[in-house]
Amino acid sequence: MSIEERFTQNLTDHFKENKKGLIPKCDHQKTIDDLKAAADNSHAKGRHGYYLLEKYEVLQCGPTEKLIKRRSTRQESPLYYVSIEETFDVVKSAHISTGHGGRDRMLKELQKKYANIPTKAVELFKSLCQECQKKRKRPMTKGVVVRPILTKEFSSRGQVDLIDMQSMPSGSNKK
Ligand SMILES: [Zn+2]
Structure with missing residues (x-):
């Protein structure tokens, strides 16, 4: 099993016990779809629709739709919600850009751009990084x-x- 597979598997298991922050890929796409439906004024919105509109926004980035935290103004820089499957790459790049940074430095870096990277994911990545393990x-x-x-x-x-x-x-x- 590659490090990425172990990481994603571990987060998926963690999600079953504690859903906070983590979003599996299927739920992530569903949230985007539901949100778009809720934003369409030709349909009545349910409570779930209002909840989604209150919490999220869909940001169109070329052909891809990104789920972001609802902004109060369009000028605000987006905070992305990523799926569990995308978390590895996101945490990895924060780890590398901080020069194999520790938990707090990584979290600080990640919180500038992402809305749902749990501390657990950062700790997990750190524990799987071979280079960090060597000098730990x-x-x-x-x-x-x-x-x-x-x-x-x-x-x-x-x-x-x-x-x-x-x-x-x-x-x-x-x-
Ligand atoms: Zn490292």
Whole structure:
């Protein structure tokens, strides 16, 4: 499974428990269609129609229709709602543009342009980025002195393994 597949699968699973922010692709398209129907004044709007009009706008970008947060003026820059399937690319580009930035920097970057990227998605991406995993510092465990290994002979992989053994509460290495 590629990182993208794992990411999307994980978010899809997460959506089943917590729908906040995340929109599967089919719902995303349906929202656009319902919104367009609600905006058509020749039909009566239901409560759902009013709700959608209150919350969203459809932005025509060439041949594609984008779902955005309703703006108070046309000059306001759009905040996009993306589907779960699009989230990987969006989070990835924020991660790269911030130079493998951490959670908060990525969220700050994403919030300028997107309306529905949950913190969970950012944390998930970070945990799947191999480059970040290599240089990730383990959180300090009480009572464990983590000494940095300065010699070049030790690869960063070796360092992670060493800390792992020390902080494992009942791992096989602590017989
Ligand atoms: Zn990274």
